[in-house]
Amino acid sequence: MTYTILSGGVGGAKLVTGFADLLPADQLRVIANTGDDFEHLGLHISPDIDTLTYSLAGIANPETGWGLVDETFSCMSALENIGGETWFKLGDKDLATHLHRKTLLDSGKSLSQVTRNLCEKLNVTVPVIPMSNDTVSTMVHSDQGVLSFQEYFVKLQAAPKVEKLIFAGSESAKLPEAARLALSQDSLQAIVLTPSNPYLSIDPILAVPGLKECISASSAPVIAVSPIVGGKALKGPTAKIMQELGLETSVISIAEHYSGIIDGLVIDTVDKAHQDAIENMGIRVLAMNTVMNTAESKKNLAAGITDFAKELTH
Amino acid sequence: MTYTILSGGVGGAKLVTGFADLLPADQLRVIANTGDDFEHLGLHISPDIDTLTYSLAGIANPETGWGLVDETFSCMSALENIGGETWFKLGDKDLATHLHRKTLLDSGKSLSQVTRNLCEKLNVTVPVIPMSNDTVSTMVHSDQGVLSFQEYFVKLQAAPKVEKLIFAGSESAKLPEAARLALSQDSLQAIVLTPSNPYLSIDPILAVPGLKECISASSAPVIAVSPIVGGKALKGPTAKIMQELGLETSVISIAEHYSGIIDGLVIDTVDKAHQDAIENMGIRVLAMNTVMNTAESKKNLAAGITDFAKELTH
Numbered sequence: 271m272t273y274t275i276l277s278g279g280v281g282g283a284k285l286v287t288g289f290a291d292l293l294p295a296d297q298l299r300v301i302a303n304t305g306d307d308f309e310h311l312g313l314h315i316s317p318d319i320d321t322l323t324y325s326l327a328g329i330a331n332p333e334t335g336w337g338l339v340d341e342t343f344s345c346m347s348a349l350e351n352i353g354g355e356t357w358f359k360l361g362d363k364d365l366a367t368h369l370h371r372k373t374l375l376d377s378g379k380s381l382s383q384v385t386r387n388l389c390e391k392l393n394v395t396v397p398v399i400p401m402s403n404d405t406v407s408t409m410v411h412s413d414q415g416v417l418s419f420q421e422y423f424v425k426l427q428a429a430p431k432v433e434k435l436i437f438a439g440s441e442s443a444k445l446p447e448a449a450r451l452a453l454s455q456d457s458l459q460a461i462v463l464t465p466s467n468p469y470l471s472i473d474p475i476l477a478v479p480g481l482k483e484c485i486s487a488s489s490a491p492v493i494a495v496s497p498i499v500g501g502k503a504l505k506g507p508t509a510k511i512m513q514e515l516g517l518e519t520s521v522i523s524i525a526e527h528y529s530g531i532i533d534g535l536v537i538d539t540v541d542k543a544h545q546d547a548i549e550n551m552g553i554r555v556l557a558m559n560t561v562m563n564t565a566e567s568k569k570n571l572a573a574g575i576t577d578f579a580k581e582l583t584h
Numbered sequence: 585m586t587y588t589i590l591s592g593g594v595g596g597a598k599l600v601t602g603f604a605d606l607l608p609a610d611q612l613r614v615i616a617n618t619g620d621d622f623e624h625l626g627l628h629i630s631p632d633i634d635t636l637t638y639s640l641a642g643i644a645n646p647e648t649g650w651g652l653v654d655e656t657f658s659c660m661s662a663l664e665n666i667g668g669e670t671w672f673k674l675g676d677k678d679l680a681t682h683l684h685r686k687t688l689l690d691s692g693k694s695l696s697q698v699t700r701n702l703c704e705k706l707n708v709t710v711p712v713i714p715m716s717n718d719t720v721s722t723m724v725h726s727d728q729g730v731l732s733f734q735e736y737f738v739k740l741q742a743a744p745k746v747e748k749l750i751f752a753g754s755e756s757a758k759l760p761e762a763a764r765l766a767l768s769q770d771s772l773q774a775i776v777l778t779p780s781n782p783y784l785s786i787d788p789i790l791a792v793p794g795l796k797e798c799i800s801a802s803s804a805p806v807i808a809v810s811p812i813v814g815g816k817a818l819k820g821p822t823a824k825i826m827q828e829l830g831l832e833t834s835v836i837s838i839a840e841h842y843s844g845i846i847d848g849l850v851i852d853t854v855d856k857a858h859q860d861a862i863e864n865m866g867i868r869v870l871a872m873n874t875v876m877n878t879a880e881s882k883k884n885l886a887a888g889i890t891d892f893a894k895e896l897t898h
Contacts, residue, residue, distance in 0.1 A: 302879035311627065311683040311684075311686070311687050312626050312627065312686040312687060312690060313683075316701075342656065342676070344656050344658070344676035344677050344679075345659065345676045345677060345679045345680045345683070347677075347680075348676070348678075348680035348681070349677065349680035349683060349684060350678075351705065352681065352684055352702060352705040352706065353684070353701070353705050354680060354682060354683065354684040354687065355687065357643065362658035362659045362662070362676040363657065363658050363661075363662035364657060364662075365659045365662075365676075365679065366659045366660075366661075366662035366663035366665075366666060366668060367662070367666065369625040369626065369659070369663060369668065370625075370626075370663060370666055370668040372625070372626040373668065374747075376626060383708050387667070388666060390667040391665065391667050392666065410881060450839050564625070
């Protein structure tokens, strides 16, 4: 039985490592958001792919949620001295990833090939598949104009008011064959949408032509995990964005957002009061602890999802 | 009175710092070899410009002759781990220079502008002028095929036998206006060719169309410093290349090489026996200590050259 997991960075990576702790790597496939990818300082940066691979390799920085453990920032300090752009912090070791990725991309390799190569070198055996090898750029239409994702998220620290999110290039982006296979194989037990930001991290994946169709065509249940717990987001600007988009910051809004795509929604026990309302929308609900602050809690959530998936299959 | 100095990396940078120690910055202009420049890991690397600016800023690594003092190599180690190209060692702080340069070049700035910008940030007040803003690539025709300079010099550690040196792109390279001015201003006291490798580091500069003409047109004396001392090169492959090109490794060969361009040649006192032979070629000779292993000896050599220049002017 296999699980195909759609994931963004930090929150998603936590659940992915829970799955990797629970199941053998060959039972897992991860399709990663690349809408946050960007060219910076002449490098190609894929933040979500890196958070996923670093997390799976056990070398992610647990404090920041991005970058590597035991990292140094000598290059950034020197760059600051000579007046370079330092708003996007790149550690010395992390830089190697971006330099190598750029070199391989320039040599004609696809982002999928580069990611496979990197995973191999980091001994990551869980397949991490970019949502597309083509450029899709999450653009934030805001009260401060149209911003690239990293300008919005890192440079302006998610302060601008979001009006609309556009995934530029998604119309013509192709779904990699590995992603198509991961979503259509007979062994598929469930498709899982991690508790990454639905608007910024999961929607870009769903916007790649063919992906939603693969999900619809699959007989495996589709299960999302709510990033909203007790009316709040655990991390990042999810709740802020929901308010700006005129949505109530509750699991109900998450259920409505994913309605028509998912069969089941995992909510936190603190949100159990909303269970009936969500089930009335035709979405089955699993209420359990969804806060992943330990390796144990990550694995438990993954285990809860696998049980839920089996339940939804019968 | 001003001095315009044609220079490559290590050996040249030593003499340039000697001049900078002796004279105010506004009396100096340095025209730097860019034939060794190359794109690597998506970066733009200008080895000789960097050695010159780092040396003038007092932050060059005195042990290696390249790179920065107190440097770390975390990025290179990480790059090695993921199977990247690490034959060209780039320190973490040094990387900032190449990232910033690439960013500025990509934004449409010229190499001259980028170099000026970098010098400013490093408080280098001596003007360092690239020999051209256009790409000129020193190509080594060797018994192992045609090699780019860095492949030959760093990757293969100058082991291949040199048959011919080609400065690809030099036919159409334009001399920057600042270089033209530096070679033609009325205040010019001398044009100095540093003891950088004549074949690899000075010839590419002389190959830029218009530069030799500027030198000929100038009434200021042109003075070279021999990189050959007692029949040997102090550093690098100069002697080896001379042998491979069928030249005797002596100051005589250096004089012959620069004949028609220079008015004076500075040789080491150990080579004083060759003085008459060189003067018979119509080249005036200054014999003095040319080995620059201390700040004092660098400054002394610069002082010797300024005295020699005045002598040649009368």
